[in-house]
Amino acid sequence: MKRLFPLCAVALLSACNGGESTTPAQDTPKKTTQVSFDEQRFRTDIETLSSDKFEGRAPTTQGEKLTLNYLSAAFTKMGLIGANNGSFLQPVPMVSYTASEQQQVNLAGIAMQYRQDIVLGSRHDNQQVSIKDAPLVFVGYGINAPEYEWNDYQDIDMQGKIAIILVNDPGFAHPNDKKFNGNAMTYYGRWSYKFEEASRQGALGAIIIHDTKPASYPWSVVENSWTGAQQDLVLNKTEQDKRVQVEGWITLDIANNLFNKAGLSLPSLMDRAADSALNVDLAQNASIEFTNKADYADSYNVVATLPGSSQVNEHILFTAHWDHIGTDDSKEGDQIYNGALDNASGTAGILEIARQFAEQAKAGNGLKRSLTFIATTGEEQGLLGSRYFAANPLYPIDKTVAVFNLDSTNVYGKTKDYTIVGKGQSELEVYLDKAAASQNRVTTGESNPASGGFFRSDHFSFAKLGVPAVFAGGGAEPLDEATAKYKATMSEQMKGCYHNVCDHYRADWDLSGALQDLGVYYQAAAELGNNQDWPGYYAGSEFHPLRPAN
Structure with a gap:
């Protein structure tokens, strides 16, 4: 994998054909120094960041201010450098869209109950969404993928129409047909892509049919994540004008009723949509009314650098999102989405890794390459902070060697395996x-x-630019019988807590597996930080053309 040239600019990919140096590296890599992570310090960071005081760490709230102060103080104590001209904070211009809970939504003559049947929002700076008798069109998986010879929008004009879309991609429904990537979801299966493509097609709106198994999460996750204020990056007017007016989700049960009203069988159409590209005019209309407001405010990425000794302009990144969902005052009882596992634990993880590297550097065992730690904002709303950093990097993307991402660390004890x-x-x-x-x-x-x-x-925000990026940790096989028993008990306690108010810190978490995983990232970065390798993407990866492996 020895590559002695950085990533060619994405804009010049068609002309990029390498340029590998013929001069071998002369430096002998330093031996990796073994470190011992401080479990109590790691626990304290998780507990503090996910405490009620931090109010669920939603962007642009008081919880964000507390989080930024905590992280900045931690990096300062380590002796790291603020990457933004000395400041640890990188402003991320954001807008919060809040759709009214009182919505009048009628699809095919069926009145929808907000939250129970449907969630809708608008990523437009308009005070009122008013749609009358917009035609509904089923567009299968809502995919336009020339490389797969697949276009669910073939021969249809979506102007003024609302797309009804299946979640995931055809490979999930028919994995044995070798379509797309089989059972492994491609980016075409992600909700973000589906809304983007519907917008490119000129649709008025886009509604995804939620189905628990292909979505991999229950309706409660949709309800909790897609109601209340929804953050996004501030778009220019051209980008804004192209975006669908309404976007959201509908339950599978209600979708079945809608298709029955149109005289169609949703299960039959789902099967056909997995076989080949498909769109069907439902011959039914939608009427949608709700108020909407937009509030503009900067949120912030926290970016800290530990400079390298000789290859100082080459950076290895560690990322973890500090944000979570915040609070929901419409709920009875607990209203705070503390986000302890997701992702106070990952944020605490990069802090602990940073401390270890900083301590080694002070002891004269620093790396040749620089390390940059990015606690990102707005991940829960669509990778906003990482997307912004990738588009507005504080260090050149073509000097970025790799990205190690931490998101929800292992709280179930040590494992025999390690999941990538x-x-x-x-x-x-x-x-x-x-x-x-x-x-x-x-x-x-x-x-x-x-x-x-x-x-x-x-990590995906960087992978799209060709930077090798990994998201790894934990494992499926407990180390021993005692760990397996603990894992079963804790898994039952944590069941249903993803994006829910029960994701709070637990003093009885076994964090030994998380510390194991921090060690994997630490050792991998330490080795890469002392050589001249430029890892690339393997043939078969959609990112291979951007930075190919040898």
């Missing part, structure tokens, strides 16, 4: 293989590739 989400993407995984092997662990892919995990966290 989307395994098989890049040569960066070789470093993880080696580091895991030093712990007598083997690397494996995720147990549910249909969930599209590789596209669901901040």
Whole structure:
């Protein structure tokens, strides 16, 4: 994987054909220094960041201010440098769209109950959404993918129409047909892509049919995540004008009723949509009325750098999103989405890794390459902070060697294996293989590739630009019988807590597995930080053309 040239600019990909140096590296890599992570310090960071005082860490709230102060103080104490001209804060211009809970939504003559049947919003700066008798069109999976010879929008004009779309992609429904990537979700299966494509097609609106198994999460996650204020990056007028006027989700039961009203069978159409590209005019209309407001405010990424000794302009990134959902005063009882596992634990993880590298640097064991730690904002709303940093990098993207992303660390004890989400993407995984092997662990892919995990966290914003990026941690096989018993008990306690108010810190979490995983990332980054390798993406990855592996 020895590559001595940085990523060619994405805009020049058609002309990029390498340029590998013929001069071998002269430096002998330093031996990786073993470190011991401080579990109590790690616990304290998780507990503090997910405490009620931090109010669920929603962007642009008091909870954000407390989070930014906490992280900035931690990085300052370590002796790291603020990456934004000395400041740890990178402003991320954001807008919060809040749709009224009192919505009048009628699809095919069926009155919809907000939250119970449907959630809708508008990412437009308008005070009122008013849609009368807009035609409804079923567009299968809502995919336009020339490389798969697939276009669900073939021969249809979506102007003034609302697209009804299936979640995931055809490979999930018919994995044995070798369509797309089989049971492993492609980016075409992600909700973000579906809304983007409907917008490109000129649709007035886009509504995804929620189905728990292909979505990989229950309706409660949709309800909790898609109601209340919805943050987004501020778009220019051209981008804004192209976006669908309304977007949201509908339950599978209500969707079945809608299709029955149109004289059609949704299960039959779902089966056909997985076989080949499909769109069907439902011959039914939608009327939608609700008020909407937009509030503008900057949120912030926290970016701290530990400069390298000789290859100082080459950066290895660690990312973890500090944000969560915030609070919901419409709920009875607990109203705070503390987000302890997701993602106070990942944020605490990059703090602990940063401390260890900083301590080693002070002891004269620093890396040749620079390390940059980014606690991102707005991940829960669509990877907003990482998307903004990737588009407005504080260090050149073509000098970014790799990205290690932490999102929800392992609270279920030590494991014999180590999970790499989307395994098989890049040569960066070789470093993880080696580091895991030093712990007598083997690397494996995720147990549910249909969930599209590789596209669901901040590393993806960098992968889209060709930077090798990994999202890894935990494992499926507990270390021993006692750990397996604990995991079963804790898994039952944590059931249903993803994006829910019960995701709070638990003093009885076994964090030994999380500390194991921090060690894998640490060792992998330490080795990469002391050599001249530029890992690339393997042939077969959609990112291979951007930075190809040797």
